[in-house]
Amino acid sequence: MHWVNVSHRNNGFTITHPLEVSSPITPTLCSNTTIATNGATVTGTSSRLARRWEDLNNDLLISILLKLGSAELIAGSFSSVCSSWRHVARDASLWRVLDFSDWGAITRRIGAPIAFHRVLGRVLALTRGGHFIQEVHLSRYSSGRDLIVISERLPNLLYLSLPLTKIEKDFCMALSKFKYLRGLSLTSNFLVHFGVLFYFNELFPNFAELKLIPGKGDFCNVDAITLSHFFPNLRKLEIQIQALSAEAITTLLDSLKILEHLHVSVSEESVITVQIIEKAARLKTFTWHLSSESRKFINYP
Structure with missing residues (x-):
């Protein structure tokens, strides 16, 4: 009692x-x-006890929206939301990264199939032109035309993620519109298109950050030589391809003179030799990730 x-x-x-x-x-x-x-x-x-949404402090509302995923934020621009949501949703901190990678989740939340250019247009209208958007991540279903739309509407992008399996002519057309691109994520198939690589090198001689995700083939020493030749000024490099040899890693460490951060995936720990560790000692960070079976992640130094 x-x-x-x-x-x-x-x-x-x-x-x-x-x-x-x-x-x-x-x-x-x-x-x-x-x-x-x-x-x-x-x-x-x-x-x-039951305060209304519009009565909450703006900083609190921003903190709530930061907890949402990109799909919810993007889909929210299509919803009949209150004026306070739209006012807070314009805050720059919410839109520095525009992530379309889970395109299926975005369309499900919108509630109907929709063209990419319409979704991007709605987001840019909500964010006053998207002048503070720094990164865009496209989905594996994206086309070269989607990339052109991005380059036309967001020419000041700093980072672009393109999980495209094919390099189309639209790729070069879109690249020419970017002014300050400093980082790129794409499949390793990119390295076999020498004409595109020459063009890319002319456009972005001081390109600093590159992430390679698995494509159709492995990453061999020839790929390491190609990468080092066309991207000599890289400061950050991530290669998520497990079929990576000790020879290829050694080539990268020897050739990329101003590299500061290197992250690689390997199938066996024996690939990371004592010689590689000694060469990597000059870097700020060197990380390697073993196959998913071992679930081992090591940081050096």
Whole structure:
């Protein structure tokens, strides 16, 4: 049993009486109700417990929206939301990275199939032109035409993720529109297109960050030589291709003179030799990830 003192006012007088209950209770606060427990008194109203969205502080609203995934934020631009949501949703911190990688989730939340250019247009309208968008991640279903739309609407991008399995003519057309591109993520198939590589090198001589994801083939020493030749000024390199030899890693460490961060995936720990560790000592970070079976991740230094 628990005893709770309930006090209420009646015509200016306070009436107090004990209430016996079989378990602790959490009372609903009303405008004229005072709850006294162990000598302490709590007074409140129901409106304080159920505040409306538009009554919340902007910083709190931004913190809530930051918890959402890109699909929810992007789909929200198509919904009939309140004016306070739209006002807060324009904040630059929410849109520095525009992630279309899970295109299926985005269309499911919107509720209907929709063209990529319409989705991008709606986001840019919500964000006043998207001038603070720094990164865009496309999905593996994206086309060369989608890339052209991105380059036309967001020419000041710094980083672009393109999980495309084919390098189309639209790729070069789109690249020519970017002004400040510093980082790129794409499949290793990119390295066999020498004409595209020459063109890319002319456009971005100071290109600094590259991430390679698995394509159709392995990453051999010839690929390492090609990469080092066309991207000599890389500072950060990530290769997520497990069929990576010690010879290829050694070539990268010897050739990329100003490289600072190197992340590689290998099938066996023996690939990371003592010689490789000694050469990597000059880097700020060197990480290697073994196959998923071993679930081992090592940082060096």
